[in-house]
Amino acid sequence: xxxxxxxxxxxxxxxxxxxxxxxxxxxxxxxxxxxxxxxxxxxxxxxxxxxxxxxxxxxxxxxxxx
Numbered sequence: 001x002x003x004x005x006x007x008x009x010x011x012x013x014x015x016x017x018x019x020x021x022x023x024x025x026x027x028x029x030x031x032x033x034x035x036x037x038x039x040x041x042x043x044x045x046x047x048x049x050x051x052x053x054x055x056x057x058x059x060x061x062x063x064x065x066x
Contacts, residue, residue, distance in 0.1 A: 013021055 010018075010021065
C-alpha cells in the first residue's frame, strides 16, 4: 500500500527531475547495506571556540568554496 503511494508521487514528478529522484533512491538503497563504522564521539578534540567562529565568512572566501 505504501509502495503504491510512492509510485503515485513518482508519477507526479516532472520527467526532467526523474534522474535526481533516481539518484536519491539509488544512493539511499546502497547506503542501507553499508555497515556503520564507528559512532561519532563528540568532544574527541578538546578546545574552545570563540563567538567569532560563527561570524559569516567574507564574500571572497565564500567564492573559493564554489
